[in-house]
Amino acid sequence: LIWPKMAPDQETRRENEFHRHLDEGFKAYHRGTYALASYHIDRAVEMSRDRNSSDVIDALRLKGEMHVKNGDYVAALSCFNDCLVFMRRTENFRGEDVLFELIGNTQVQLGRLGGAKSAYQESLKRARKRNDVPEIGAALRGLGTIAAKQGDTSLAKALYREAMSALSKGNEPAMVCDIKARLALVLSDEGEHERALDTLQDCLDYWTHEKHVRWIATTEYQIGTVYWSKGDRTSGRVHLESARQGYASVNDAPGVKSCDG
Numbered sequence: 411l412i413w414p415k416m417a418p419d420q421e422t423r424r425e426n427e428f429h430r431h432l433d434e435g436f437k438a439y440h441r442g443t444y445a446l447a448s449y450h451i452d453r454a455v456e457m458s459r460d461r462n463s464s465d466v467i468d469a470l471r472l473k474g475e476m477h478v479k480n481g482d483y484v485a486a487l488s489c490f491n492d493c494l495v496f497m498r499r500t501e502n503f504r505g506e507d508v509l510f511e512l513i514g515n516t517q518v519q520l521g522r523l524g525g526a527k528s529a530y531q532e533s534l535k536r537a538r539k540r541n542d543v544p545e546i547g548a549a550l551r552g553l554g555t556i557a558a559k560q561g562d563t564s565l566a567k568a569l570y571r572e573a574m575s576a577l578s579k580g581n582e583p584a585m586v587c588d589i590k591a592r593l594a595l596v597l598s599d600e601g602e603h604e605r606a607l608d609t610l611q612d613c614l615d616y617w618t619h620e621k622h623v624r625w626i627a628t629t630e631y632q633i634g635t636v637y638w639s640k641g642d643r644t645s646g647r648v649h650l651e652s653a654r655q656g657y658a659s660v661n662d663a664p665g666v667k668s669c670d671g
Contacts, residue, residue, distance in 0.1 A: 428457045428465065435472055439479075444661055448476055464502060467493050471509060478512075481664035483519045490516065507536035507545045514552045518559070519664075527556045544585065547577040551589050558596050566596045587616045588625075591632055603640040607633065627656025627665060634669075 431454040438447035454469040474489030490513045497503050514529035534549035536542075554569030570593045577586050591613045598606035610633045617625040634649030650669045657665030 424457070428454060431457065432465070432469060432472075439472065439476065444476065444479055451476055464504060466496055467502070467505065467509075470496070471505070471512070474512065474516075478516060478519070479662065479664075481667070483516050487513065487516050487520070503536075507533045507540065507542055507549070509533075510536065511545065511548050511552060514549075518552075518555065523556055523559060527553065530556065543576060543580040544582050547573045547580075547582060547585055547589070550576060551585070551592065554589075555592060558592070558599070563596050563600055567593060570596070583616070584620070584625075587613050591629060595632060595636070598636045598639055603636055606636050610636065623656055624660050624662060624665070627653045627660075627662070630656060631665070631669060 431450045435447050435450035435454055438444070438450060441447075451469065451473050455473050470489050470493045474486045474493070477483070477486035477489060490509055493509055494506075494513075497506055497509075510529045510533035514526045514533060517523070517526035517529060530549050530552035533545065534553070537545035537549055550569050550573035554566045554573060557563075557569055558566035570589050573589050574586055577589075590609055594606040594609035594613075597609070610629060614626065614629045614633065617629055630649045631653035634646045634653060636646075637643075637649060638646035654666055654669035657663075657669065
């Protein structure tokens with residue numbers, strides 16, 4: 411869209427309004443108040459079309475992440491691909507490695523493992539070029555998840571450990587905790603249920619200390635699946651119900667659905 415020429419004071423008000431919607435959208439998203447986040451993000455996206463590329467990319471990416479949280483993965487992928495198109499058109503590649511990781515995560519949710527693997531590889535290549543330690547770890551984590559889903563537990567463990575080694579150069583305790591949990595699930599797949607449960611309990615303690623409701627729910631879900639795998643359906647149901655309640659409290663519909671399934 412091409413907006414009409416505005417007087418300086420009108421342009422300043424518009425500038426302030428755009429950033430207010432974008433900032434409020436980010437804040438609401440991270441608080442888990444998704445209806446409010448969606449309102450502000452939609453307004454920011456509407457106002458971003460005539461702006462510089464960074465503004466458009468930030469608004470579209472956040473809109474895509476909102477679609478992910480709502481379980482609308484096709485719409486999310488469309489937003490992320492729009493971001494890529496805009497990056498290439500404007501030659502502004504800031505955050506391209508993160509964007510490819512988000513595309514990989516979304517492809518996993520759609521069951522498109524081949525596309526997810528390619529996206530993670532693209533993310534890893536760009537992150538290594540920039541020496542972006544958190545994103546190197548995130549891309550390796552994604553590739554490890556692909557290997558785990560394809561049943562290659564040896565490769566999955568190697569990639570997860572490589573990710574944690576890369577992250578040791580930075581300060582990313584939350585991501586390391588997530589990778590440890592994913593590694594625990596691989597160990598459970600190999601029959602090491604008790605070892606997996608010990609690791610997941612440590613992860614649950616971490617997220618509880620951080621008071622992060624969604625990750626507490628995620629870890630409860632992981633613990634429930636391990637109990638289920640080892641044949642303890644009673645304990646499994648207890649943890650899955652706790653996870654379901656946690657997801658429901660932050661309006662995470664896909665999370666709730668995963669527990670009910």
